[in-house]
Amino acid sequence: MADIGKKLDGNVDGEFFVDSTCQNMDICRQLAPDNFIYWQDYAVVGKQPADDKERRQALHAVLCCPYGSIGTTNKAGLEDAMQDFPLPIDNEVYFCGFNSPKTSGGNSYFVQHKGGNWLFNTPKFQAQLVKKLESMGGVSYIFISHRDDAGESEKFAAHFKAQRIIHRHEVEAQPHAEIVLSETEGYEYRPDFFIIPSPGHTEGHMMMLYKNKYLFSGDSLYYDRKESRIEIWNPLWTWYSYEEQTMSMEKLLGREFEWLLPVHGQRVRLEKAEMKKQLQDAIDRAWNLPDPEAATPLRVKILEQYAGELKSVNQPEYAKLIQAKADWLRTLIK
Ligand SMILES: [Fe+2]
DSSP, rough: OOOGGGBTTTTTTTSEEEEETTTOHHHHHHHTTEEEEEEETEEEEESOOOSSHHHHHHHHHHOTTTTTOOEOOTTHHHHHHTOOOSSEEEEEEEEOOOOGGGGOOOOOOOOOOOOOEESSSSOOOOOHHHHHHHHHOSSSEEEEEEGOOOOOHHHHHHHHEEEEEEEGGGGGOOTTSEEEEEESSSSEEEEEEEEEOSSSSTTOOOOEETTEEEEEESSEEEEEETEEEEEEOGGGSSOOOOOHHHHHHHHHHHHHSEEEEEESSSSSEOOOOHHHHHHHHHHHHHHHHHSTTOHHHHHHHHHHHHHHHHHHOOOHHHHHHHHHHHHHHHHHHO
């Protein structure tokens, strides 16, 4: 829970507040959009909850902030709010909540399916959530979109005797994964579940299209609230190849979906035709970016930070590769 002594100045007075440990990962603005706003490089409370619905959403934000940066002076209802997770999104698709610092606060999702339930990336291994998932039939498969989001997959896999699915290029993040894929083209993995290998953000990045309706997009595509449009992942955070990422997005044009469910960033539901139009526009913008992977001090700094993070999560081989890329780019800076 956040420390009121570190409360950010941008908060309005009242029971909820954000402290200076905030990493601006956006989950609070997604969960309680009427109450949390951007302020400098942080999120803050822009308006205190005005009714029960808003208060419940603010409590959800308290529970899902990966860094525990949101506090409240009144914990009434917090235990009850915990029971709401996983939060229903649409039909049998749920938002897990309890975003983990081990995935940089990534969103994870749960699908209840007659052929076995799925987790799409992982939340914190949180006791109440685990119990709830047990009551919903447990977990059979854990889909790991890419190496950054392995999080606590191992714990979930051990607890539920679930099978972790990861691409071979990402296996350093989960060396004991039960299912390691090598495919480069999309294919139906199980009825209703269509895997789309999508190199770009990382080499072995994968998306999952469920029932031709729900796209679990990993770190490749999200909804940009400020621009009110879907957007391709920023080249600054594209570790492998922005060009390949754009080509991967082109592959998606041949598929249909109406829900975009990203790891980082806002989810959205759009009509299929509108989704396709916005995807095409995003691809056009991506191809028109002048030199998206240009050698700049900022890009080098971000790559070095990422290399440090990789070392801390025991991925030394990829850390070496990223560090080498940073070193090479530094030599190109004019
Ligand atoms: Fe990532």
